[in-house]
Amino acid sequence: GNSVTQMEGPVTLSEEAFLTINCTYTATGYPSLFWYVQYPGEGLQLLLKATKADDKGSNKGFEATYRKETTSFHLEKGSVQVSDSAVYFCAQFANAGGTSYGKLTFGQGTILTVHP
Amino acid sequence: GAVVSQHPSRVICKSGTSVKIECRSLDFQATTMFWYRQFPKQSLMLMATSNEGSKATYEQGVEKDKFLINHASLTLSTLTVTSAHPEDSSFYICSAKQGHGFHFGNGTRLTVT
Numbered sequence: 001g002n003s004v005t006q007m008e009g010p011v012t013l014s015e016e017a018f019l020t021i022n023c024t025y026t027a028t029g030y031p032s033l034f035w036y037v038q039y040p041g042e043g044l045q046l047l048l049k050a051t052k053a054d055d056k057g058s059n060k061g062f063e064a065t066y067r068k069e070t071t072s073f074h075l076e077k078g079s080v081q082v083s084d085s086a087v088y089f090c091a092q093f094a095n096a097g098g099t100s101y102g103k104l105t106f107g108q109g110t111i112l113t114v115h116p
Numbered sequence: 117g118a119v120v121s122q123h124p125s126r127v128i129c130k131s132g133t134s135v136k137i138e139c140r141s142l143d144f145q146a147t148t149m150f151w152y153r154q155f156p157k158q159s160l161m162l163m164a165t166s167n168e169g170s171k172a173t174y175e176q177g178v179e180k181d182k183f184l185i186n187h188a189s190l191t192l193s194t195l196t197v198t199s200a201h202p203e204d205s206s207f208y209i210c211s212a213k214q215g216h217g218f219h220f221g222n223g224t225r226l227t228v229t
Contacts, residue, residue, distance in 0.1 A: 032216065043122065043209050043220035044160075051216070089159065093216075104150070104211070104218055108159045 002027045006107035021075040023090035031092040033073040038087045122221025136196045137224045139210030145190035146212035154207040166193040200228040
């Protein structure tokens with residue numbers, strides 16, 4: 001089935017530092033790709049998404065580009081804030097075929113802590 | 117934006133009892149909802165796909181007789197953990213599909229004593 005692999009954490013940064021969280025996927029066909037954020041004790045919130053190759057998703061200063069050639073969807077932010085501290089999940093939605101069709105498949109999550 | 121309400125947010129129950137968790141889509145109709153389980157510091161594990169008006173589709177290894185799912189209307193899916201045991205203690209999250217997007221509830225922290 002389809003899978004998502006994320007950079008292992010935890011990631012600890014100082015405020016205003018540059019953030020990259022790597023994400024790669026394996027899929028049958030061309031999935032839609034997502035980044036979700038989870039704050040402590042809460043469910044998931046959609047951060048950004050991309051539905052086809054070379055699309056760039058962006059929101060709240062975060063960006064990720066759908067790279068078909070490297071099967072990647074790395075999350076970046078130029079200057080992180082303390083309020084960005086959370087767990088970040090990369091996910092894919094299989095649009096066609098295979099046992100993962102119609103489901104979101106998540107990476108293992110990356111804990112980000114930003115210090116003042 | 118679309119809102120999914122999950123209730124209760126926390127529940128503590130005794131071993132052997134059953135617990136029901138509700139997932140409601142507040143401002144849209146959801147023919148498909150999903151139930152996940154999340155262990156501490158781990159990712160979300162899909163338990164089952166809940167389809168309105170039909171039986172849920174369970175993932176491999178998930179006991180359908182233990183985790184009962186009912187999706188009787190377009191805005192409500194329920195997960196009942198039957199005869200709960202301490203190993204069922206976890207964070208359960210529901211999600212509702214709307215078009216090409218997914219909206220998540222805030223989760224339910226279940227503790228079985």
